[in-house]
Amino acid sequence: MLIVVAGLPGSGKSTLALDLGRALSCAVLGVDQAEAAMWRAGVSPSGPTHHAAYLVVGALAAEQLALGHDVIVDAVNGPEPARAQWRDLAAQMGAGLRFIVVDCSDDRIFRDRLKRRVRHIEGYPEPTWEGVLRRRAEFPPWTDARLSVDSVNSRETNLQAALEYLSGAQSRAGH
Ligand SMILES: Nc1ncnc2c1ncn2[C@@H]1O[C@H](COP(=O)(O)OP(=O)(O)OP(=O)(O)O)[C@@H](O)[C@H]1O
Ligand SMILES: [Mg+2]
Numbered sequence: 001m002l003i004v005v006a007g008l009p010g011s012g013k014s015t016l017a018l019d020l021g022r023a024l025s026c027a028v029l030g031v032d033q034a035e036a037a038m039w040r041a042g043v044s045p046s047g048p049t050h051h052a053a054y055l056v057v058g059a060l061a062a063e064q065l066a067l068g069h070d071v072i073v074d075a076v077n078g079p080e081p082a083r084a085q086w087r088d089l090a091a092q093m094g095a096g097l098r099f100i101v102v103d104c105s106d107d108r109i110f111r112d113r114l115k116r117r118v119r120h121i122e123g124y125p126e127p128t129w130e131g132v133l134r135r136r137a138e139f140p141p142w143t144d145a146r147l148s149v150d151s152v153n154s155r156e157t158n159l160q161a162a163l164e165y166l167s168g169a170q171s172r173a174g175h
Contacts, residue, residue, distance in 0.1 A: 001070045002061060002090045003166065006077035007102035008135055009127035010114040012151030012158075016102055017074040019159045024072075024166075027064050029057045031075035036124040054082055058089055065093040078139055087144070099146035100162055106152050 005017040014030065021028035035053035039045055043052075057073055064071035077083050083099075090097035104110035111129045119126065147165040149158045 001096040001098060001166070002065060002086060003070065003072045003098050003100065004077065004086045005072060005074050005100045005102060008132055008139065009076060010110065010117060010132055011102045011104050013102050014074050015151070015155060016100065016149060016158055016162060017072050019155055020162055021072050023159060023163060024070055026070040026072060028072045028074055029060050031057050031073070032121055032124055036121045039123050054085060058085055062089060062093060065095045078135060080140055083144060098166055099142070099144050100149055100165065101142055101146050102149045102151055104151045109152060
């Protein structure tokens, strides 16, 4: 199964993706980590490293799926072509696809978390609140079936909801 954890910068994707990775003992592949590694290697950030990072993660995810392993992708997935990449990959590999979209419904908490958060991705700039607002305004509505998760809820609550969704216990109709 290909599990894609998506949502705005700072919404709580990596937190849930890693909690799920621990619970399911499967690989978690982060697009930001792949892009930062390219920059550390000297690839210019002015090049298409963002797109390249999605392709790198897609290639690694394909190998996991070919092995019959579940894999979790951690990426914003704003533009529609990013989302289409995962639909196409799952179809190609004959794997199930589950989108889990994380948001934080309380802007005060969202902004405060973003300010305090320290990521350990060497060379990757921290997103700003202004950047989040800009991305939010551009974020196309989701059309795929998905689980929507609000990171105002506790990590435990969200992990449980995600595990239930993945096990099929919850309706997969988009909501
Ligand atoms: N359910 C939660 N309860 C409490 N804190 C949370 C929760 N989810 C996320 N956080 C906190 O919010 C901050 C942002 O979370 P995280 O780094 O997972 O976001 P992200 O969507 O991966 O961001 P980015 O796109 O910038 O990588 C972190 O400090 C994290 O600890
Ligand atoms: Mg992250």
